[in-house]
Amino acid sequence: MESDVRQWSEFYRDELTDMTFYSILSRKIKDDYLRDNLSRLSGIEREHSEFWRQNLEKAGIKVQPTYNRLKVFFLVFLRHFIGVFLTARLLEHGEITxxxxxxxxxxxxxxxxxxxxxxxxxxxxxIEHEEIFEKAMEKSSDTIERNKDMIYGISDGLVEVLAALAGLTSIITSNIDIALGGLVVGISGTASMSIGAYLSKKSETEYKLVEEEKKVLFRKKEANRDYINSIRNESKTSALYVGISYIIGAAVPILPFVFLSKYLALVISIVLVFIVQGLSNSIVALSVNVGIFRIAIRASLLALLAAFITFMVGFSFHYFLHISII
Structure with missing residues (x-):
């Protein structure tokens, strides 16, 4: 019975926490569908908490209506960074649990x-709650794709530039020269990634336009001008987002080399990239509904592996071929 009481108390607190967060979030968002459903879900979670409270009191346990304040604060705070719909995905993870x-x-x-x-x-x-959050995610597919473009750009900037800086650190003495080398890599990577994103999205857009023309031609439907106009600029928008995000990612490992000695700067850059890479890939994992911690750690470790490989290549050039730039 003691184990039951302990578990019921956890259930009670979890339901109160969800109730409180849904209520707070419903007052802070503009999306009508999600706002109305969150308000309704808050009431349902209140009923669930009452069920556990009543059973605890039947077992002779007097309970106080306390919720996990830290969790609620963290989720409300996180919403400002990942947006409403990725927060909804986070809530969906909670409902699945x-x-x-x-x-x-x-x-x-x-x-x-x-x-x-x-x-x-x-x-x-x-289970119904989980379906509501899934539907909210489907409504925001365009926003999610845009966020994923930005995060992939940041991730590429982090990994490629850190790897280049690690390699340069082993053969270049001046931290400023290393930073300039990283800047060159960052600029070339930005151009390359932006062009790649533009061409990829352009092909996708052209395919969508052809499919829309087929519908008009064969089904004798009127062209959906709003849809056509919305996808015409997708390639430019994608290139812009990827380019800006790549620059942001590249800046993270470069900046320490501007202010610190090269080996200290490399250590700081590695730590920063590990953290930012983990956070950015957590958002990707969240948006596609897969394990967050596993994806974040894997991405961070792969970034460090790339840096280690290029550092060893540079060190080998320095040690065996006596290549060094003072």
């Missing part, structure tokens, strides 16, 4: 029938 925990609890053979029936209803409602 809740569904999994409740499903496991329902497998217990010793549950009272009335208790089991009500918990099954709660589980069904939690």
């Amino acid at each position: 809740t569904v999994r925990v409740y499903s496991e609890y329902l497998k217990r053979p010793d549950l009272d029938e009335a208790f089991r029936h009500r918990l099954q209803e709660i589980l069904n409602e939690e």
Whole structure:
């Protein structure tokens, strides 16, 4: 019974936390669909918390209506950086976890029938919550694609420029010269990535336009001018976002070399890239609904691996071929 009480207390607090966050978020967003549903979900979570409170009191446990303030503060704070819809994806992750925990609890053979029936209803409602957040994500597919373009640009800038700087550090003495070398790599990478993004999106846009023309021709439909106008500039927009984000990513490992000695700057750059790469890829993982921690760590470690390889290449040139720039 003691383990039940402990678990019920956790369930109670989790439901209160979700209720509070949904209520706060519903007052801060403009999207009508998500705002209305969050307000409704807050009320449902209140009912769920009451279920756990009543069962705790039946077990002789007096509970205080306390929620996880740190979690609520963090989620509200995070919304300003990742936007409403990626926050919705984060909420969806939470609902999936809740569904999994409740499903496991329902497998217990010793549950009272009335208790089991009500918990099954709660589980069904939690599944509905997950579907609401999934629908909210579908409505924001364009925003998500734009965010992913920016994050991929940042990631490429981080990895490529850090790798170049690591290689240059082992053969160039001056930290300023290393920074300038990284800047050259950053500028060339920006141009390359922007052109690549433009050509890729241009081909995709042309395909969409051809498909729209087919609909007009074969189905005798009127052309959707709003849709056509919305996709005509996709290639330029994609190139702009990727270019700007690449520059931002490149600046992270370059800046320490402007102010610090080369080996200290390299260490600081590695730490910064590890952190930023992890955060940026966490957002990508969040947007495509896969494991956040695993993706973040993998991306960060691969960035460090690239830097290590180029550093060893540069060191080999310096040690065996006696190549050095003073």
